[in-house]
Amino acid sequence: MSVKVGIPRALFYYYLFPFWKAFFEYLGAEVVVSPPTNKQILNIGVKTSVDEACLPVKVYYGHVISLRDRVDLLFLPRLVSIEKKAYICPKFMGLPDMIRSTLSGLPPIIDVNFNAVKGHRAYKKTVLKLGSNFCSSLRKINRAWVEAVRHQKEFEELQTYGFSPIEALRVLQEGRKEKKKKKIFDFSHEIAVLGHGYTIYDDFLSLNTIKHLNDLGAKISTAENLPINLLEEKAEKLPKRMFWTMGKRILGAALHYLESSQIDGFVYVTVFGCGPDSVIADLTERYARRRGMPFILITLDEHSGEAGVITRLEAFVDMLARRGKHENYFSSYGKSVDICQSTS
Amino acid sequence: MKITFPHMGNLWISAKVLLEGLGLEVVVPPPCTKKTLSLGVLHAPEFICLPLKINLGNYMEAAEKGADTIIIAGGRGPCRFGYYCRLEKEILDDLGYEFRMIVLEPPENNFLEVIQNIRALSKCSMFQMINAVRTAWFKCCAVDEVEKKVQIVRAWESCPGLADKIYREALKNIDKAQTIKEIFFAKLNVLEAFNDVPVEPEREVIRLALVGEIYTILEPFANQNIERHLGKLGAEVKRSIYLSSWVNDHLLGSILPMESTKEACRMSSPYLNYFVGGHGKETVGSAVKFSREGFDGIIQIAPLTCGPEIVAESILSKVSFSEKIPVMTIYMDEQSGEAGLITRLEAFVDMIRRKKLSQKTATRK
Ligand code: SF4
Numbered sequence: 100m101s102v103k104v105g106i107p108r109a110l111f112y113y114y115l116f117p118f119w120k121a122f123f124e125y126l127g128a129e130v131v132v133s134p135p136t137n138k139q140i141l142n143i144g145v146k147t148s149v150d151e152a153c154l155p156v157k158v159y160y161g162h163v164i165s166l167r168d169r170v171d172l173l174f175l176p177r178l179v180s181i182e183k184k185a186y187i188c189p190k191f192m193g194l195p196d197m198i199r200s201t202l203s204g205l206p207p208i209i210d211v212n213f214n215a216v217k218g219h220r221a222y223k224k225t226v227l228k229l230g231s232n233f234c235s236s237l238r239k240i241n242r243a244w245v246e247a248v249r250h251q252k253e254f255e256e257l258q259t260y261g262f263s264p265i266e267a268l269r270v271l272q273e274g275r276k277e278k279k280k281k282k283i284f285d286f287s288h289e290i291a292v293l294g295h296g297y298t299i300y301d302d303f304l305s306l307n308t309i310k311h312l313n314d315l316g317a318k319i320s321t322a323e324n325l326p327i328n329l330l331e332e333k334a335e336k337l338p339k340r341m342f343w344t345m346g347k348r349i350l351g352a353a354l355h356y357l358e359s360s361q362i363d364g365f366v367y368v369t370v371f372g373c374g375p376d377s378v379i380a381d382l383t384e385r386y387a388r389r390r391g392m393p394f395i396l397i398t399l400d401e402h403s404g405e406a407g408v409i410t411r412l413e414a415f416v417d418m419l420a421r422r423g424k425h426e427n428y429f430s431s432y433g434k435s436v437d438i439c440q441s442t443s
Numbered sequence: 444m445k446i447t448f449p450h451m452g453n454l455w456i457s458a459k460v461l462l463e464g465l466g467l468e469v470v471v472p473p474p475c476t477k478k479t480l481s482l483g484v485l486h487a488p489e490f491i492c493l494p495l496k497i498n499l500g501n502y503m504e505a506a507e508k509g510a511d512t513i514i515i516a517g518g519r520g521p522c523r524f525g526y527y528c529r530l531e532k533e534i535l536d537d538l539g540y541e542f543r544m545i546v547l548e549p550p551e552n553n554f555l556e557v558i559q560n561i562r563a564l565s566k567c568s569m570f571q572m573i574n575a576v577r578t579a580w581f582k583c584c585a586v587d588e589v590e591k592k593v594q595i596v597r598a599w600e601s602c603p604g605l606a607d608k609i610y611r612e613a614l615k616n617i618d619k620a621q622t623i624k625e626i627f628f629a630k631l632n633v634l635e636a637f638n639d640v641p642v643e644p645e646r647e648v649i650r651l652a653l654v655g656e657i658y659t660i661l662e663p664f665a666n667q668n669i670e671r672h673l674g675k676l677g678a679e680v681k682r683s684i685y686l687s688s689w690v691n692d693h694l695l696g697s698i699l700p701m702e703s704t705k706e707a708c709r710m711s712s713p714y715l716n717y718f719v720g721g722h723g724k725e726t727v728g729s730a731v732k733f734s735r736e737g738f739d740g741i742i743q744i745a746p747l748t749c750g751p752e753i754v755a756e757s758i759l760s761k762v763s764f765s766e767k768i769p770v771m772t773i774y775m776d777e778q779s780g781e782a783g784l785i786t787r788l789e790a791f792v793d794m795i796r797r798k799k800l801s802q803k804t805a806t807r808k
């Protein structure tokens with residue numbers, strides 16, 4: 100029987116799952132994923148983590164517990180960094196130690212440190228070393244790496260066609276070969292939903308924000324729908340280099356949208372107590388305001404109710420509709436005003 | 444150019460003499476008050492951590508006194524502090540302030556580079572520079588020595604408040620001192636004055652360690668004067684971070700033989716095995732170190748939503764269990780009040796006293 104490796108459906112799942120799934124499966128392991136976030140997972144997470152932790156981390160605890168008795172190994176990596184000179188979040192760096200200090204009765208944990216701050220080579224080395232726990236053939240591990248990279252690429256490519264990570268995962272799973280653009284129905288507005296992927300794409304956490312916006316007739320764009328090198332290029336314009344990977348992508352997307360006339364408004368979804376977002380969301384809002392781009396911030400915690408979110412989204416979309424009619428805001432398409440280049 | 448900097452405890456004493464010694468005109472921001480904080484709260488992002496809110500208030504109050512340039516450290520992550528400089532600049536710009544910002548970014552990690560950077564602003568001579576650095580360093584050490592003394596005397600004094608009076612006077616005198624000799628004598632006088640403070644030798648004094656995020660540890664305004672309250676409750680206090688040892692560790696490459704957080708950092712394993720930004724690792728390590736040094740309890744303080752300290756808090760429960768030491772975590776934000784803090788401290792101190800008492804009777808039996 101093959102070993103069962105458990106991967107929580109939280110945090111990095113929304114960014115890197117295809118890679119890990121392909122990698123472990125190629126090496127003969129069976130990958131078990133926790134169910135989509137639900138009330139019970141949330142409640143357990145809230146109960147077992149410290150009060151001040153952010154919602155995604157609390158939920159991560161819940162997912163770990165839901166896997167506890169179903170797997171032989173838990174894959175709880177320490178994702179320090181997935182690219183050069185940028186981190187993800189201090190909490191990601193402490194995650195395995197936090198879990199271990201609080202939860203008991205866990206199966207063995209794979210908690211390798213992934214750190215690409217000093218370059219990609221070190222990252223690859225860590226992955227290969229991890230593989231050696233599953234298989235002794237170096238050639239096979241190398242092929243697993245290649246396979247994993249291929250899957251990840253496909254996953255990321257699908258997102259640039261307009262699919263959300265969840266949809267992209269489904270397409271990959273169904274093994275659909277044709278890579279058509281996502282079909283888009285009629286829409287009255289195009290709204291950028293910004294925030295950390297594990298919040299905005301977890302329907303339970305985000306209280307279905309994306310779905311509600313769709314229902315209100317909006318087409319959604321996210322940072323994940325833009326090619327990474329475009330995001331990088333835009334983020335380069337920031338007066339100070341952004342050292343959070345997601346922050347860089349979110350701000351890169353915001354700057355891109357502010358320069359093109361494609362987007363009608365920004366909905367920033369964050370969670371109470373998120374350190375990086377307190378900076379990124381504020382900068383995004385400032386830049387949006389300087390450009391006359393409508394912006395709302397939705398801050399979620401475990402007590403947030405869906406009704407409240409819907410009301411705010413409705414008001415926002417109404418406002419966009421009124422603006423659209425009066426055409427009374429200046430679209431800055433084609434002008435190259437420096438948004439974030441304040442006098443320094 | 445009139446240069447200012449954010450407050451952080453007694454940092455201003457050394458920063459002022461250093462920058463003035465380099466021939467710059469310095470505006471020390473008025474001491475942090477409720478007004479400082481409310482200015483910051485009004486204009487800072489709602490969920491940013493407390494230090495930025497107070498920093499912002501400091502700058503705005505310094506601007507009223509004519510400051511036009513800010514000097515602040517930068518950073519490269521992973522915690523928010525590295526982006527403070529930029530965010531603060533954007534906020535001040537949007538408010539219409541015309542501050543120039545001098546950001547000391549690592550890898551200007553060693554002291555010489557930092558100083559050379561500052562020197563470039565003032566074109567002072569090498570001799571002036573060395574002198575400024577020396578004076579600043581001696582003041583920094585003198586202040587720390589006085590702080591360490593007052594943290595102990597407060598717990599024993601029989602007329603509460605006397606030690607603090609001496610302490611405040613001492614800071615004034617150290618600030619006024621011009622030469623190293625004057626600093627030395629100012630310090631000597633205080634230490635003597637402390638020795639004359641009437642004490643109650645029978646008091647059941649306990650020893651507590653303060654660990655956590657550097658700003659809340661060092662800035663009494665941010666921590667609601669926690670050290671003073673603990674002193675009044677009969678607890679000697681020691682902190683995981685003192686400014687002089689921080690400077691030695693982070694700017695001088697630990698060349699001076701003094702207490703260092705490096706050792707504490709090593710002691711954080713097996714509980715926390717990785718650096719998590721801010722002072723998270725120091726917090727966990729120091730808690731281990733202090734408990735092995737026989738302290739009676741540990742208090743972690745941090746700004747609400749501080750990522751590195753939330754990681755540390757999650758792990759401290761395990762440290763508390765395995766090292767058998769009571770640990771309490773207190774988060775500070777603009778809503779924290781002194782009354783609530785005192786109640787929590789009293790309960791914690793009582794619990795420790797009771798625990799000690801029952802241990803004593805147990806060993807007697
Ligand atoms: S980035 Fe924000 S939401 Fe994500 S783990 Fe860190 S604090 Fe939590």
Ligand code: SF4
Nearest residue numbers: 492522523524721749
């Ligand atoms: S250490 Fe904590 S309080 Fe300090 S900047 Fe970082 S997150 Fe904020």
